[in-house]
Amino acid sequence: MIIGLILLVVLVFIVGWVFMVYNSLIQLSVRVKNAWSQIDVQLKRRHDLIPNLVETVKGYMNYEKDTLERVIKARTQAIDASSIKDKAQAENFLTQTLRSLFAVVERYPDLKANQTMLKLQDELTSTENKIAFSRQYYNDEVMRFNTRIQVAPDNIVAKMFKFSTQDFFEIEDKAERQSPQVKF
Amino acid sequence: MPFSFIEIEQKKSRLILFVFLFLIFFYFLTVWLLLLIVRNFFFASAFGNEFIFTFPPLSHTLIALAVAFLIGLLHWSVSTSNLIDKISASIDASPVDPKDNYHQYLKNIVDEVSIAIGGRHIEPYVIPTSALNAYSLVDFQDNAVIGVTEGLLARLNRSQIEAVVGHEAGHIVSGDSFNATVICSLSEIYKETVSRLGQGTREFRLRGKGGVLILLIFIVLTIMNFLNQLLNTFISRQREYRADAVSVRLTRNPLALAEALRLISQKWHGSGINGENIESIFIVSPNVRSIEEQEGLAADLFATHPPIDKRVNILLDMAHLDEKTLDENIKNMIRVSPIAKAEFKEGVSSDKKRWFVFKQDEWQGPFLLDELRVLKGFSPTDWIKIEGQDSVFEAFNDDEVNKVFGATIEDKEDSYPCPHCHTNLNELNYEGVPILKCDFCAGSFVDYSGISRIFIREDKEFSQEIVDLASSVYKTKLRYNSFSKPGTSDDWILDCPKCRKKMHRQFFVYSYPVEIDRCPSCSGIWFDKQELEVLQYLYQNKDKFLLQDKNSV
Ligand SMILES: [Zn+2]
Ligand SMILES: [Zn+2]
Numbered sequence: 001m002i003i004g005l006i007l008l009v010v011l012v013f014i015v016g017w018v019f020m021v022y023n024s025l026i027q028l029s030v031r032v033k034n035a036w037s038q039i040d041v042q043l044k045r046r047h048d049l050i051p052n053l054v055e056t057v058k059g060y061m062n063y064e065k066d067t068l069e070r071v072i073k074a075r076t077q078a079i080d081a082s083s084i085k086d087k088a089q090a091e092n093f094l095t096q097t098l099r100s101l102f103a104v105v106e107r108y109p110d111l112k113a114n115q116t117m118l119k120l121q122d123e124l125t126s127t128e129n130k131i132a133f134s135r136q137y138y139n140d141e142v143m144r145f146n147t148r149i150q151v152a153p154d155n156i157v158a159k160m161f162k163f164s165t166q167d168f169f170e171i172e173d174k175a176e177r178q179s180p181q182v183k184f
Numbered sequence: 185m186p187f188s189f190i191e192i193e194q195k196k197s198r199l200i201l202f203v204f205l206f207l208i209f210f211y212f213l214t215v216w217l218l219l220l221i222v223r224n225f226f227f228a229s230a231f232g233n234e235f236i237f238t239f240p241p242l243s244h245t246l247i248a249l250a251v252a253f254l255i256g257l258l259h260w261s262v263s264t265s266n267l268i269d270k271i272s273a274s275i276d277a278s279p280v281d282p283k284d285n286y287h288q289y290l291k292n293i294v295d296e297v298s299i300a301i302g303g304r305h306i307e308p309y310v311i312p313t314s315a316l317n318a319y320s321l322v323d324f325q326d327n328a329v330i331g332v333t334e335g336l337l338a339r340l341n342r343s344q345i346e347a348v349v350g351h352e353a354g355h356i357v358s359g360d361s362f363n364a365t366v367i368c369s370l371s372e373i374y375k376e377t378v379s380r381l382g383q384g385t386r387e388f389r390l391r392g393k394g395g396v397l398i399l400l401i402f403i404v405l406t407i408m409n410f411l412n413q414l415l416n417t418f419i420s421r422q423r424e425y426r427a428d429a430v431s432v433r434l435t436r437n438p439l440a441l442a443e444a445l446r447l448i449s450q451k452w453h454g455s456g457i458n459g460e461n462i463e464s465i466f467i468v469s470p471n472v473r474s475i476e477e478q479e480g481l482a483a484d485l486f487a488t489h490p491p492i493d494k495r496v497n498i499l500l501d502m503a504h505l506d507e508k509t510l511d512e513n514i515k516n517m518i519r520v521s522p523i524a525k526a527e528f529k530e531g532v533s534s535d536k537k538r539w540f541v542f543k544q545d546e547w548q549g550p551f552l553l554d555e556l557r558v559l560k561g562f563s564p565t566d567w568i569k570i571e572g573q574d575s576v577f578e579a580f581n582d583d584e585v586n587k588v589f590g591a592t593i594e595d596k597e598d599s600y601p602c603p604h605c606h607t608n609l610n611e612l613n614y615e616g617v618p619i620l621k622c623d624f625c626a627g628s629f630v631d632y633s634g635i636s637r638i639f640i641r642e643d644k645e646f647s648q649e650i651v652d653l654a655s656s657v658y659k660t661k662l663r664y665n666s667f668s669k670p671g672t673s674d675d676w677i678l679d680c681p682k683c684r685k686k687m688h689r690q691f692f693v694y695s696y697p698v699e700i701d702r703c704p705s706c707s708g709i710w711f712d713k714q715e716l717e718v719l720q721y722l723y724q725n726k727d728k729f730l731l732q733d734k735n736s737v
Contacts, residue, residue, distance in 0.1 A: 031302075038303045126292045133300035133434070 021157040028145045032166055035138035039169060042130045043078070043091060049127065050075045050098075053120050057101070060111040064104050070097045084167040091131075098124070133171050142166045154179075203366055204260060211259070216240070218247055226670040267323040267365050275319070277311045277331045281633070285616035286641065289522035293342065294330055294675045296582040300434040301357050301567050306330050310337070312636045316448040318351035319466045330356070334640045340444055341519040347431050347441035348448075354430025360423045373381035428495055432502060442499035443514055449492040521643045539585060542567040542576075557588045557607075557624055602627065603678035603687070603701070603710055614716070615641040620681055628716055629681050632707035638716070639723045646721050650714060654721040657698065658729050682706055696722050 054068055061068065074097045078090040102121070105111055112118075146165045149158035219240045229231030240248070272278065280287035287310060292614070294308040316339060318332040330352045336345065355361040432438045501512060538550035541562060550571040556562060565578035579585050587608065600609040602622040603653040609620035609629060615638045620629040630638065646654075676686040680703035687710060689703035698719055709717070722729070 035302065038299060042299070051624075090185050126296070129296045133296050134303075136434075136436075137300055137302055 017029070018157055018160070021154050022161060025145075025148065025154070025158060025161070025163055028141070028148060029163065029166075032138070032141045033143050035134070035141045036169075038134040039131065039138055042127055042134050043087075046094075046124065046127045046131065047075055048077055049120060049124055052116075053101075056114065056116050056120060057105065057111065060108050060114075061104070067101050067104050070103050074098075084169060088169050092113070095128070139168050139170075142168055200366065203363075204256070207259060208252050208256040211255045214248055215248040215252050215255075218244060219244055237453050240633060258481075264324050264366065268327055268329055271321055271365065272309060272329070272331070275311060275331075276313075277309045280308045280310055281611075281618070283618040284634075284637070285523040285613055286334075286637070287616075289342075289616075290332060290337060292347070293346050293349050297330075297353045297434060297574070298344065300350070301353050304328060304356070306353070306356065312640075314338075314640045316340070317466050318348045318352055320355045320361040321473075322356055322359075322366045324367060328356050328361070331547065334637055336448075338641045339519075340447060341517060342522075343435070343437055343440040344444040344447070347435050348444050350431030350434040351441065353428045353434065354427035355423065357430065358423065358426060360427065372546055384475060397695060403600060424495065432499070436504040438499040439505060439513065442496045442503065442505075442510055443517065445492050445496050445499070446514060459681075460675065476570070523613065523643055538571040539568050539582075540571065541579075553584060553588065554625065556585060562588075589734055600629070600681035601679070603681060604712075609681055615644055615720075617641075626713040627711060627712050630716065632709075635709060639720055641691075642724060644717070644720065646717060650717045650721055652713065654718045654725070655729075657696070657718060658722060678710060680706060680708060680710070682708060692719055698722075 048072065054072060057068065071094075072095040074090070078087070078094045081087040081090040105117070148154055149163045149165065192311070223238060223240055272611075280291050282288070287308070290310065291308050293322070294306050298304055298306040306328045307330075309329050311331055311341075313333050314335040315333050316336045317338060318330070320331070321329045330349055332345070332348065336348065340348070352361075355364070428441060431441050496507075500506065528720045538552055539556060540547045540549040541551065541556070541559065542548075542562070543566065547569075551559060560580070564578070564586065566579050568577055568579050568582065568585060569576045570582075579588075600620050601607070602625060604608050604627060605622055605624045607622065607624055610617060610623050612621055613619070614628070614630075617630070617634040617637045619631075619634060622628070674687045677689065678687050678701045679685065680687050683703055683705045685703065687703045687706055689699055691699050692698050692700050692709075696719060697716055700715060700719075703709070
């Protein structure tokens with residue numbers, strides 16, 4: 001009788017604990033999802049800006065058709081990519097082609113002074129900053145989530161409910177800012 | 185993020201409760217003290233009894249508690265509605281102007297940082313002062329605001345501003361801004377009550393017992409104010425380090441924040457900000473007190489911010505740099521103006537465009553737009569062509585040229601006629617500020633809010649002509665008149681382009697004898713040709729001029 005009671009208490013305790021862990025894991029995974037949708041918004045913004053950019057540049061560049069076509073192709077690839085890994089790769093490629101396009105623009109003073117071009121360039125820079133910041137936030141959230149579901153004892157609950165680690169949104173960029181050691 | 189959302193919510197509600205109890209406690213103390221005074225001084229003498237000091241009974245004390253609770257609740261509800269508006273108004277801050285280049289630049293930075301903290305919407309605000317400072321607020325409806333001064337926008341570079349905004353975002357995510365906002369609003373009310381009561385005492389000249397009563401209330405309120413300040417302080421000091429840490433986490437750039445803090449501390453960070461008792465919302469205390477830069481218990485108790493040097497050193501440690509490098513970095517700092525691209529190139533490219541006009545059976549020109557304006561006999565049906573292009577068309581088909589004919593436009597609603605020429609003024613940006621400019625007489629109309637912004641920003645490179653003009657205006661102290669203005673000082677001749685009412689001719693300020701026309705209803709100013717530049721140059725170089733004066737004496 002007493003043993004049964006103790007078992008019951010232990011059982012209630014375990015179920016309560018599992019429920020709590022499960023809840024907080026769900027909360028974390030929702031945060032990861034929200035963080036991802038933030039990146040998505042910014043990526044879309046960039047995709048929307050590119051047709052305008054191409055339209056503006058077209059008139060000025062007669063000999064650099066290749067560069068323009070590469071940008072258009074990279075954009076299509078980026079839009080079509082579905083998994084996070086593919087997306088990261090496609091966006092990397094798009095960033096590179098955009099950079100080479102802007103390098104070419106430097107050679108056309110008239111185009112550089114064009115009002116629409118200046119505006120577009122400003123917006124693209126700002127969007128790229130926003131992509132970088134949203135990616136940083138997303139990766140921070142993924143890191144938290146992944147650590148939680150891999151460390152004992154929470155990993156037991158994670159396995160029970162089939163939580164799996166999320167992919168980071170990685171961009172290979174040498175100019176990437178290094179995260180410094182923050183200690184207070 | 186180092187903060188868990190639930191943790192913050194708990195901390196937030198605990199602090200709200202604490203402040204609320206604090207409020208009730210002090211109202212209780214006030215009421216109870218009053219009770220004590222009334223009991224012992226008024227009743228005792230009214231009945232002519234022998235003076236015995238007695239405490240109020242428990243029932244009275246309970247009533248006092250109930251009264252205090254009611255007053256506290258009222259105070260709380262009044263001071264927590266429209267918090268952002270109230271505090272922003274008290275420091276003269278306003279939301280960004282969508283037409284101002286500098287303000288859009290700030291908006292972009294704030295948007296980027298708000299994404300870095302997870303996409304929470306933050307409204308950017310600006311304080312029109314040359315001081316360097318920044319603040320953040322969060323109200324009960326969870327609206328968040330980050331404000332910076334015009335001086336900060338004009339003097340720091342992008343990554344430094346980003347670091348400062350990151351610091352403020354740190355206060356927002358950690359819940360500090362919310363606490364500070366609530367406490368600030370409470371202290372605003374104390375200030376108001378104390379000053380009103382002071383006025384009351386003076387006005388009614390209460391004597392005798394009434395006077396004693398008022399005096400005692402006054403003392404209680406002053407003590408409350410002091411304790412309120414203490415509370416303010418107690419909340420504020422440690423959190424600055426934490427917010428600095430969040431900024432570094434977001435921007436990955438400890439050096440930029442160190443640079444920004446050093447620059448802010450070198451300049452006077454308070455001028456023009458009415459920040460008494462609300463210091464804790466700012467990145468650096470707007471009040472210059474020596475205690476801010478000290479350490480130890482007293483300083484920790486009374487100062488709202490930790491010493492800047494200590495903060496800078498912590499940041500330098502993170503960046504693995506020393507102070508010498510920091511100073512050198514600041515000396516060689518590169519600042520790209522947010523308007524350098526947009527504004528100055530525009531002038532060049534639009535000036536280049538010229539037109540040929542077909543007159544007396546031949547092509548004449550090419551003419552600039554301003555030349556077309558004064559071209560004799562030029563009419564909308566004349567054939568024109570743009571220089572470098574072959575197509576020929578009638579003048580009214582060209583939008584730019586067609587504007588030349590819009591001579592009388594006063595009747596149109598959305599147009600702004602030049603007070604001299606009566607042609608439509610063009611909307612353009614000067615120092616990033618939207619102004620109205622006349623192509624023909626080169627005069628310009630600046631809104632009231634735009635004037636201080638123009639004087640704070642230093643992107644304009646002045647021509648030798650303006651420099652000479654300004655020096656001679658300063659030296660001779662003579663009335664400068666660039667345009668042969670009809671009428672003299674104190675006249676009401678020109679019409680305000682916006683209100684269509686007469687403007688008042690007066691000196692801009694007495695020390696700079698440049699006459700301008702000020703609209704009495706919108707406070708906008710009409711500057712004739714070169715007047716705005718001359719005034720801007722005089723203002724921005726006032727120290728240099730003063731130094732010249734000293735040397736020549
Ligand atoms: Zn004019
Ligand atoms: Zn007016």
